[in-house]
Amino acid sequence: MLRTWVRPSAAYNPLATVRKKFVISIATMNAAKQAAGYKAIDNHLLPSFKYVGIGSGSTVVYCVERIAQLREKVPEINSMYFVPTGYQSRQLIVDAGLPLMEIDQFSAGELDIVFDGADEVDSQLNCIKGGGGCQFQEKLVGKCSKKFIAVVDDSKISQRLGEHWLQGIPIEVVPSAHKKVAVDLKRLGASKVTLRSGGKSKAGPMVTDNANFVLDAYFGEIAPERVAELDRSIKLLVGVVETGLFDYADEVYIGRTSGPTEILTRK
Numbered sequence: 001m002l003r004t005w006v007r008p009s010a011a012y013n014p015l016a017t018v019r020k021k022f023v024i025s026i027a028t029m030n031a032a033k034q035a036a037g038y039k040a041i042d043n044h045l046l047p048s049f050k051y052v053g054i055g056s057g058s059t060v061v062y063c064v065e066r067i068a069q070l071r072e073k074v075p076e077i078n079s080m081y082f083v084p085t086g087y088q089s090r091q092l093i094v095d096a097g098l099p100l101m102e103i104d105q106f107s108a109g110e111l112d113i114v115f116d117g118a119d120e121v122d123s124q125l126n127c128i129k130g131g132g133g134c135q136f137q138e139k140l141v142g143k144c145s146k147k148f149i150a151v152v153d154d155s156k157i158s159q160r161l162g163e164h165w166l167q168g169i170p171i172e173v174v175p176s177a178h179k180k181v182a183v184d185l186k187r188l189g190a191s192k193v194t195l196r197s198g199g200k201s202k203a204g205p206m207v208t209d210n211a212n213f214v215l216d217a218y219f220g221e222i223a224p225e226r227v228a229e230l231d232r233s234i235k236l237l238v239g240v241v242e243t244g245l246f247d248y249a250d251e252v253y254i255g256r257t258s259g260p261t262e263i264l265t266r267k
């Protein structure tokens with residue numbers, strides 16, 4: 001994306017210094033995500049596993065990259081099945097040549113583990129997810145997995161959800177219910193509710209992998225002990241398919257932009 005706005009004559013451009021810093025910071029951020037993704041796989045992908053969930057977003061790309069790298073050293077990987085949380089992760093699995101299975105074959109606790117990204121993580125390992133609109137299938141795969149490992153970079157870490165992730169909790173809704181749910185969410189205490197747009201790629205609202213819409217609802221900073229209750233209240237609204245509040249991460253791998261990956265474990 002950067003390349004589209006930087007002119008070839010950037011060497012003479014006063015913005016060049018800014019550009020250089022920006023490029024370095026993205027590279028550093030990606031290196032942090034990669035280190036965390038690799039470490040999560042190295043520590044948790046056991047040869048005895050049969051079914052492995054793969055989350056969505058830019059960070060899990062490194063988890064899949066690491067799994068593909070390990071195939072020769074750990075041949076058992078070739079007999080595992082990888083279960084996606086949406087079209088993006090499905091494509092990652094297929095492109096890496098890994099065996100694919102769909103989530104409709106599974107029920108609670110039948111997957112050994114899932115590796116996933118997150119948009120924000122609080123001090124109790126509660127997460128906001130769904131920045132890419134995949135929260136429903138991510139929660140489905142998460143609920144079918146024995147273990148949930150989140151992999152993030154250090155910009156995602158907060159004391160309370162809503163501290164850094166200001167666009168709001170992503171809430172997947174049935175399209176015909178979006179207006180009603182938006183009003184309901186305001187009554188529940190959201191200060192801002194936005195129907196997510198398809199942006200430049202699609203006119204009108206963004207449509208999820210399940211053909212639904214997403215409302216982003218900002219509830220301010222949410223104390224960790226309020227997360228489960230708020231999740232339940234939102235879920236009760238007619239028209240809501242799923243929320244992006246996740247309260248069951250077992251471990252979080254934090255890729256540090258300066259320093260080694262940190263691991264937080266649920267107590």
Ligand SMILES: O=C[C@H](O)[C@H](O)[C@H](O)COP(=O)(O)O
Nearest residue numbers: 057058059117130131132134
């Ligand atoms: O819907 C998207 C997912 O919840 C992602 O896991 C989340 O947005 C984090 O993505 P990224 O790793 O690109 O920051």
